[in-house]
Amino acid sequence: MHISHIALWTDNLERLKDFYVKYFGGTSNQKYINAAKGFESYFISFEGGCSLELMKRTDITFRPKQETLGYCHFAFKVGSHEKVIALTNLLAQEGYTVAGLPRLTGDGYFESVILDPDGNRVELVA
Numbered sequence: 001m002h003i004s005h006i007a008l009w010t011d012n013l014e015r016l017k018d019f020y021v022k023y024f025g026g027t028s029n030q031k032y033i034n035a036a037k038g039f040e041s042y043f044i045s046f047e048g049g050c051s052l053e054l055m056k057r058t059d060i061t062f063r064p065k066q067e068t069l070g071y072c073h074f075a076f077k078v079g080s081h082e083k084v085i086a087l088t089n090l091l092a093q094e095g096y097t098v099a100g101l102p103r104l105t106g107d108g109y110f111e112s113v114i115l116d117p118d119g120n121r122v123e124l125v126a
Contacts, residue, residue: 005043005051006074008120013040013056015117020044020052023091024076075123081110084124088112
């Protein structure tokens with residue numbers, strides 16, 4: 001068994017789609033639109049089989065300002081320590097927030113934490 005996809009609500013589908021395609025090598029499908037429900041979405045597929053479903057609906061507008069119980073983060077295994085550092089540095093140079101600098105964690109991961117354009121926490125792991 002494996003995770004098929006993770007879904008995220010957003011108020012800017014194009015911005016989030018472009019982020020995950022550009023920095024994480026995702027491949028996007030054509031935008032799905034259901035005008036009757038005010039719903040639009042993209043599936044971004046990644047090597048290894050997992051996908052992100054990016055969704056927008058006209059009646060969903062609330063975004064928490066702080067971490068809450070429930071969803072915390074998801075992680076991309078980017079390869080080596082050097083690749084974690086390089087992608088972290090690139091994202092920082094391009095204006096994205098680094099919420100955790102590259103480091104070796106107590107549970108054995110070498111990781112950093114960045115925030116995507118919507119503020120979702122994404123770990124970069126080796």
